Amino acid sequence: MILRGPESAGFDALVDAGVVIVCGPGGVGKTTMAASIAARAAATRPVRVLVLTVDPARRLATALGLDGLGDRETPVPAGAFATTLPPGDAPAASVTVSPIGTLHAAMIDTKASWDDLVARHAPDAETRDRVLANPLYRNLTERFTASHDYVAMERLFEARRAGGYDLVVVDTPPSRNALDVLDAPDRMRTFFASRLLRALTTGSRGGLAALASRPIVEVARRILGVRFLDDVTEFFALLRTMEDGFVARAGEVSAMLRAPDARFVVVTTLEEPALGDATRLAGELRGRGYPLAAIVANRVLPTHLTPESLTAASAALASRPGESDPVARAALASVAAAARDAASLADAHRVALTALRAHAPLTLETPLLTRA
């Protein structure tokens, strides 16, 4: 794992927190970054740390060097992250230091988490069983992506409140969906407050028949078919019995995300389209009142490879006295071409870093590594 060298000391501002939400575009190394932040915290602080992923793509286990990962919070063996030290102040490139905290990891299984939620909020065992057996509920939790969002925030809250973790690091889905995840608790409250939900579920179990004359229900029925609408009605009626629990919890989750010990981290690379997505995301997070602690620029060229040094190097090669060997001439021309490409990349990185600094109180850089 990464986070080496002096620059990694900057990450201490992130690990002394209660909740770290790692977001950003896809493909920028978000999961690895979440794992690294969690590992650094557990290695250098006497704390209990949990890293959670909601990305269905199962990459957290790889980043932590584990064989597999499931819904249950699993301890990560100290050996798997002890060697990821040194933190910034260690002189050598790799020193094994015994971690002073503990690290757990989990990949949220949406279905299992929903079942837990229903069990917790259902007023009685009969309601719980009817919800779990409803065909709509089963599809909602198993097949479709939107239900991951709420459950992720719920698990985060549960881990902080009842799990006894001092720090929970969350790896979110790619940026366009990240805001959906964060908004999920508020959406849940809006959903329960909706007049239509009330209209559809008011009255006896035959409520739908009583409402059938309403144009809205007639339209819904023509589009969706009667049987489906009956399933929907039953499902919503069952859900409403759990309304108080869900609404109260959603409010608490929402507050936790804006608490003083929450840190939002946007990870990006310095190339488009990731850069533009990350910049937009940083703005939207701040606009919604989430505490943006840092932007992490990942895969940055080594600092001595600047546009100037590379352009000068390319020119120095070109101005050499002529080589007689055509292979040597071609090889040196290829070197000059690689230097020009690198100069172009270094130029883009410099422009991007300057732009990013305007968007967050802290900008951290992690190097481009070609070999894992």
Place this chain on the structure above:
Amino acid sequence: MTGKGGVGKSHVAAGIARAAAARGRRVLVADMQARGGLAAALGAADLGPAPREVAPGLHAIEMDTGDALREYVRLTLRVPWIANLSVLGPVFDLVAQAAPGVREVLGVGKLCWEVRARSYDLVVVDAESSGHVVAQVAAPSSLAAIITAGPIAGQVRWMSEILEDPARTGVVVTTTCEEMPVAETAELLERLATRSRVAVAGVVANRVPREPFTVDEAAWIAPYLDASTGLWERDLGNASAAARDATLLWRDRRAAAVEHLGVLRAAIADHARRHGGAPDVYLLPEIVSPDRAIVRDGLAAAIAEELS
């Protein structure tokens, strides 16, 4: 078109659509997400829910759930008495929250409608990323399992027929030659084979770093690149030292990409053994430039060449 986030799937979708249009085909290219990456990849101003011709023969749209619903109602249900469709909005939102598959089907359905209407020779869809695309392409059959009667039940049947016909529909997976994207591509191929009946038409390896040296050049330069020989400083001077580091970086990136490409090909071969039908792998070069237009045009040219 799908792939892990960040691999350039929208750019490859735009490039394929441009290449097909340049050959005289009538093409529709659609972004399944509002504010997705397609508009930027096409170099077009904001796209909307109505197809707009962005180049000769190339029409582009960005899907919008509300509009897709209105369009669906207008085209398929023929309920003229609903003068004010806005009444549908709240009902739809409510149902879509309970069964988000309804929303997915509306987007997929709109595009299947275009395929069935044959107004285009080719429909290129910039779909969900690899984590979610199986839910998207399988949405009609998933929905068929919960909605067993009514107009939607009939609609999803013909959508499934189009999506599951390999002569008409194929998934193209874009990846880069890096560890995580390659691993996700292998996983996605497996999930597509086991959880959907949609065929895979190809795998695109995007941003493959070019080989910096020919074989002869590499042999000549090797002792210079080895810092322990001191040859670079002696013969080429300290002024060009940064060029050596850049060359080493580029050589390592290329070597890493070749290694991951090997893993990708092995995974595809393994997949073919278990499920039959190995998809072709197409290679697209990395184009380094701070100028987005140069990257965009370079990629489109590379796609046109790779497809010819």
